[in-house]
Amino acid sequence: MKKGRVTIHDIAKHLKLDSSTISRALNDSPRVKEKTKERIKQVAKELGYKPNVMAANLRTQTSKTIGVIVPWISRYFFSSAISGIEEVAYSKGYNVIICQSHDEYDREVANAYTLFANRVEGILTSVAMDTVKYEHFEQFIEEGIPMVFFDRHAPEVKACSVVIDDFNTAYKVTAHLIKQGNDRIAHFSGPGNLNIYKDRFNGYKKALEDYGKVFDPALVFESRLLIEDGIEGIKHLLSLPNRPDALFSSNDLAAIAAMKYISQHTEFSVPEDISVAGFSNSPSASIIEPGLTTVDQSGEEMGKIAAKRLIDEIKGEIDKCTNEIITVNSKIIVRESSVKKVAKLVK
Amino acid sequence: MKKGRVTIHDIAKHLKLDSSTISRALNDSPRVKEKTKERIKQVAKELGYKPNVMAANLRTQTSKTIGVIVPWISRYFFSSAISGIEEVAYSKGYNVIICQSHDEYDREVANAYTLFANRVEGILTSVAMDTVKYEHFEQFIEEGIPMVFFDRHAPEVKACSVVIDDFNTAYKVTAHLIKQGNDRIAHFSGPGNLNIYKDRFNGYKKALEDYGKVFDPALVFESRLLIEDGIEGIKHLLSLPNRPDALFSSNDLAAIAAMKYISQHTEFSVPEDISVAGFSNSPSASIIEPGLTTVDQSGEEMGKIAAKRLIDEIKGEIDKCTNEIITVNSKIIVRESSVKKVAKLVK
DNA sequence: TTTAAAAATACAATCGATTGTATATAAATT
């Protein structure tokens, strides 16, 4: 920072007033005469005064900053969530500090430390795939700093979560695949320590049971759901003696990777030989041919809701919640990747 | 912020030492005995001391924070640039505050104000489409706060820019389209106040001239390059009495929208009837069928380079540059959307 | 005009660290 930046003291000296009066004037306190206020604001403008929020924050014991930790900023779901968060935060006068964990536990811990040192007033997080311990989050709870999880939540931590109904949504997607006449539905699952993947898996399994299909563990492929995982997963599944006729992937990335692999390296076609459904409605889902059936999970909306909730908690307008789960609507978007020819439909 | 948070004074009281000693011990100053340091660090840990960087920053007149303003966080190019920025910044101990301008001038001004008030030590920006005045940036330059533009730069401002060679890259893309046998190449251009679009347009025009093709202004469609612009643009171009046989779009978004429109609402096919090329290599470019020929412009790399540069300027290791332009390599990625059947190729 | 009440402004402490200077303690030198 450059020295010589103008402060309220400079304005005070200039007008032979006290800095406290300047401060009050600039904050429109009724304790300063209207006329004086005008003079002060005038001089402030002339001198090019810009408030130093750090100083104010130190004094008022606030930071007007919320911290966000996401696995990857450049994943569409997260960047749109951040967009929503930023939107709400700025409209309420909060800054946003963003960190990415790269889905690694160690980085998440370091991020949490940084945010704490910066005295963020609240934290929004979608936890890393690697995370199985949660002490780095506990410190916020202990200090009374509100936390809100979104999407990937950690029920062990006493904070509320904004999620979609993963279980039921997965159930519906699976049911849809079954209704299209599929019998052997495979599933790409994510790391089991993350609830959303567990829930999606359970919804998938329940649907199979309810519709009288056999659940075959061999058809479940667990991975980190990256592109290479999608490729490896579909390769594996297609090499099975009794290959699946449908695939429900826990994210779009892996689903699309699988579809690309199928069309480029096999003779099968989607959806005729293998129906595919993903999760998240990433932009690519509508671009790939055939269009990918998926679940619309608005990152922007979830981000907004989570940020609103967090700020309410910060302001004390809502009690800090303990394990409450806020469910955001999600809906299945059916595209061509899962719609078999009418003839094959189950009546 | 909660009261009762432990400070160096609490540690001092606890050990009957002065807070200055605590401060020095925690910063590993040689002025404190090794043994005392150990005791202090021990007690700090026991009491759960966490430094308050705001207080430290106020005293040291730094903020260890850099500000970023991008049009849209959720655009892949920008989110990956942010990812690169964040990467470099954190490794050098800087926090990143992110704002989005939504491509609106007013928001960009408000963002700049916020960042200034937060005493960021430097600014990274890709300017909004609407921006034609630059005073809100000048304030940083005047105060000696380094700025670095990336991608969308403002040459009027005395700061350096990290860009790709838009002119030459556009030239090469156009040349590629010409070599594929196209005669009438249309162009989707962005707002003329943004240099990158001007440069791309000029590169396109120059290539036409060099290869002896007529430049027809009717084939240039200027817009904000959103999805709806892509649709409107291609509709317009195809309705022309003498329709184009190729399209070079200044971004992928509009190019893909056009391709989708062509395949869904016309009888033309890409690339046979109309070759298409985009710009930026967004993830969707590799997913759409046929694959979109485009320019790989690594957001992550540009972000990293810009952040590195900015931090060097902050540290005074490099002079604040005035209008220097750092060109990052970019390369054309040729996919099927621009490759006509061999028979049509120009020899 | 005097006095009480209200309004406007000044004083001074504070937030939590950092840092130059001063002092106390320990070690080294004669």
Place this chain on the structure above:
DNA sequence: AATTTATATACAATCGATTGTATTTTTAAA
């Protein structure tokens, strides 16, 4: 033991704002 020198720690100001209390000025009431 006395004195110098080095080491360790304490004191106090500071960063730029905010805010409770005190004081001054103005206005209204008696």
